[in-house]
Amino acid sequence: MVEVKATKATHDTTTVLSWYRRMYEIRAFEEHIQKLFSKGEVRGTTHLATGQEAVAIGTAEALRPGDKVLCTYRGHHHCLARGMSPERAFAEILGRATGVCGGKGGSMHLTDVTKGLYGSYAIVGAHLPIAVGMAWASKIRNEQDVTVVFFGDGTTTIGAFHEAVNMAAVWSLPVLFICENNRYSEYTPIDKVCPVPRAAADRAPAYGLDGIVVDGNDIVAVRDAVAAAADRARSGGGPAIIEAETYRHGGHSRADPAKYRPQEEVDAWLARDPLAAAERTLLAAGVDTAAARAEVDASLNAAVRAALAAPEPDLAAMYTDVFAPEGAR
Amino acid sequence: MTTINYRQAITEGIARAMRRDERVVFLGEDVGEAGGAFKSTVGLIEEFGPGRVWDTPISEQAIIGAAMGAAMNGLRPIAEIMFSDFLSVCWDGIANEIAKARYMTGGQLEVPLVIRTHNGAGMGFGAQHSQSLENMAMMVPGLKVVAPSNPADLVGLLASAVDDPDPVLFFEHKNLFNDKGEVPDGDHCVPLGRAAIVRPGTDVTIVSLAAMVPVALEAAEALGGQGVSCEVLDLRCLAPLDLDAIVASVEKTSRLVVVEENPRACGWGAEIASLVVEHAFWSLDGPIMRITGAPVPVPFAANLEAAAIPSAAGVVEQMTAALASA
Ligand SMILES: Cc1ncc(C[n+]2csc(CCOP(=O)(O)OP(=O)(O)O)c2C)c(N)n1
Numbered sequence: 001m002v003e004v005k006a007t008k009a010t011h012d013t014t015t016v017l018s019w020y021r022r023m024y025e026i027r028a029f030e031e032h033i034q035k036l037f038s039k040g041e042v043r044g045t046t047h048l049a050t051g052q053e054a055v056a057i058g059t060a061e062a063l064r065p066g067d068k069v070l071c072t073y074r075g076h077h078h079c080l081a082r083g084m085s086p087e088r089a090f091a092e093i094l095g096r097a098t099g100v101c102g103g104k105g106g107s108m109h110l111t112d113v114t115k116g117l118y119g120s121y122a123i124v125g126a127h128l129p130i131a132v133g134m135a136w137a138s139k140i141r142n143e144q145d146v147t148v149v150f151f152g153d154g155t156t157t158i159g160a161f162h163e164a165v166n167m168a169a170v171w172s173l174p175v176l177f178i179c180e181n182n183r184y185s186e187y188t189p190i191d192k193v194c195p196v197p198r199a200a201a202d203r204a205p206a207y208g209l210d211g212i213v214v215d216g217n218d219i220v221a222v223r224d225a226v227a228a229a230a231d232r233a234r235s236g237g238g239p240a241i242i243e244a245e246t247y248r249h250g251g252h253s254r255a256d257p258a259k260y261r262p263q264e265e266v267d268a269w270l271a272r273d274p275l276a277a278a279e280r281t282l283l284a285a286g287v288d289t290a291a292a293r294a295e296v297d298a299s300l301n302a303a304v305r306a307a308l309a310a311p312e313p314d315l316a317a318m319y320t321d322v323f324a325p326e327g328a329r
Numbered sequence: 330m331t332t333i334n335y336r337q338a339i340t341e342g343i344a345r346a347m348r349r350d351e352r353v354v355f356l357g358e359d360v361g362e363a364g365g366a367f368k369s370t371v372g373l374i375e376e377f378g379p380g381r382v383w384d385t386p387i388s389e390q391a392i393i394g395a396a397m398g399a400a401m402n403g404l405r406p407i408a409e410i411m412f413s414d415f416l417s418v419c420w421d422g423i424a425n426e427i428a429k430a431r432y433m434t435g436g437q438l439e440v441p442l443v444i445r446t447h448n449g450a451g452m453g454f455g456a457q458h459s460q461s462l463e464n465m466a467m468m469v470p471g472l473k474v475v476a477p478s479n480p481a482d483l484v485g486l487l488a489s490a491v492d493d494p495d496p497v498l499f500f501e502h503k504n505l506f507n508d509k510g511e512v513p514d515g516d517h518c519v520p521l522g523r524a525a526i527v528r529p530g531t532d533v534t535i536v537s538l539a540a541m542v543p544v545a546l547e548a549a550e551a552l553g554g555q556g557v558s559c560e561v562l563d564l565r566c567l568a569p570l571d572l573d574a575i576v577a578s579v580e581k582t583s584r585l586v587v588v589e590e591n592p593r594a595c596g597w598g599a600e601i602a603s604l605v606v607e608h609a610f611w612s613l614d615g616p617i618m619r620i621t622g623a624p625v626p627v628p629f630a631a632n633l634e635a636a637a638i639p640s641a642a643g644v645v646e647q648m649t650a651a652l653a654s655a
Pocket of ligand 1: 072074122123124125151152153154155156182184185186252
């Protein structure tokens with residue numbers, strides 16, 4: 001087991017401010033979603049990642065443009081971190097024609113191939129073998145890209161996780177399995193359903209891999225762990241399992257008040273909020289964060305307005321994209 | 330032209346696809362070094378090497394997922410699932426991921442892959458290795474479903490399937506392995522979604538698929554001897570379905586019999602019967618007849634297994650009775 005500790009290294013305030021800004025954008029984006037949801041504007045369900053922003057930004061910082069990312073139904077943060085347009089993400093979640101998937105995906109299926117985002121998957125664990133295949137193709141074609149696949153701690157108990165890691169390991173594929181351990185799968189604490197303390201990392205040795213554990217609320221620690229694993233993978237060193245320890249501040253999905261969690265646990269993790277921590281660092285260095293927030297707020301407000309004003313998909317869109325358009329090759 | 334059997338046609342079809350397009354890779358359990366559980370992939374790893382023919386762990390979910398990921402990332406994978414019964418182990422990947430990727434992403438993702446699998450009863454493999462499951466795939470929008478009945482079609486349909494921009498489930502029937510046939514050389518290609526009239530006739534249309542095609546042909550031969558002229562249609566594909574060919578044949582003969590291997594409930598024949606009622610009702614001179622597998626798990630004992638799936642004699646008997654009472 002390799003533990004990547006929270007770093008004490010100081011970074012210049014411009015960098016920290018940019019991280020802060022990007023985390024704040026995710027946080028504010030999700031607050032909009034929560035509000036739109038309570039107003040009945042968002043159909044179905046949504047899964048917010050409030051508190052987990054540092055994993056997304058830290059990973060995004062470590063990746064190159066050609067790298068591939070696959071995430072889950074809890075994936076707004078990964079998509080925004082990777083550069084998805086907030087307006088098109090809003091539009092998708094609102095079911096509008098201008099959404100990233102033309103309104104046919106929704107909150108759980110945000111996808112933007114132009115940003116290296118190869119889908120958000122809503123069947124627990126299903127995307128891990130798919131990520132293996134993406135990495136397999138990169139290896140066959142001698143490309144240096146790595147594929148990153150995000151999943152939760154609860155996902156380590158489904159068969160697809162084990163099949164995917166095993167195959168990636170025996171074929172030595174450039175795929176990084178990043179477990180966001182937020183301690184809960186829906187409403188069940190992970191320690192009730194998993195016999196080892198580190199759901200993903202403790203299983204790694206069974207596949208001949210080192211389990212890598214990292215403070216998921218520390219952007220630098222995440223970035224360094226992912227960058228090291230990605231470097232190794234690019235040079236043929238095979239896959240890695242990285243377990244980022246973090247916490248979702250809210251419930252599993254929009255309507256879950258998360259009453260099943262001990263208050264001391266919630267308080268302890270709220271005190272470690274990565275966004276607040278970045279703000280404290282900046283304030284201590286005399287940097288005011290209000291301007292950054294105001295800018296992000298203004299642009300997100302405009303994005304929501306534009307998304308709300310966007311048309312619903314044309315009814316004809318119902319029958320497109322089931323198969324390739326005639327003659328496509 | 331070369332004359333080969335159905336099993337050799339599998340190897341030939343894969344090899345041709347791999348020679349034609351270097352993006353084609355092939356993966357599955359025992360498909361490489363071992364030459365396939367049914368020896369239907371012998372020699373591929375020797376010709377194409379382990380960089381294109383990949384032996385996998387026993388991991389159906391990983392096989393299907395890896396094929397999907399590779400297809401999304403520019404390759405044209407052919408994945409083998411050893412027995413079609415095992416498709417249920419990776420049904421999530423097939424029905425929820427592969428079939429829906431293009432749609433849910435508004436056309437951003439493409440999954441051009443072929444899943445080949447050994448299908449059907451007749452060889453004494455018992456209930457978990459003998460099912461005929463094309464109809465399960467037919468229910469899922471976004472999948473193409475192919476089931477060839479002879480070596481030439483196998484090679485030609487596989488060529489089209491590998492070339493197709495969409496995912497194709499390709500069912501190879503185990504009971505046809507030793508059937509021989511001529512396969513045209515070169516770029517022999519059979520388009521998806523076109524049925525073949527394998528025996529023309531005027532009195533009754535028999536629609537069939539895969540191993541039921543020879544059964545239907547044998548029955549048609551016997552009925553011909555009794556003065557009943559049967560037109561036999563080999564569907565080749567369930568999706569896309571060649572409804573035009575079915576309707577045209579029924580308009581000619583005015584009677585329809587569907588012979589399917591799967592158990593009756595929700596079999597693909599029900600879909601065809603309902604489509605013909607919608608599209609050619611006034612051409613029908615009598616009730617549509619469905620001859621299907623028995624509603625039981627496929628039994629092991631030879632006599633029971635034979636009785637559980639349609640046979641030529643059974644088709645003749647049922648059709649004769651129906652025509653007598655018409
Ligand atoms: C195969 C499958 N089983 C169950 C579910 C229902 N479900 C959705 S999310 C979830 C919990 C997953 O927890 P985890 O992997 O820890 O991810 P997190 O939600 O914490 O990000 C469950 C059980 C599902 N979507 N797919």
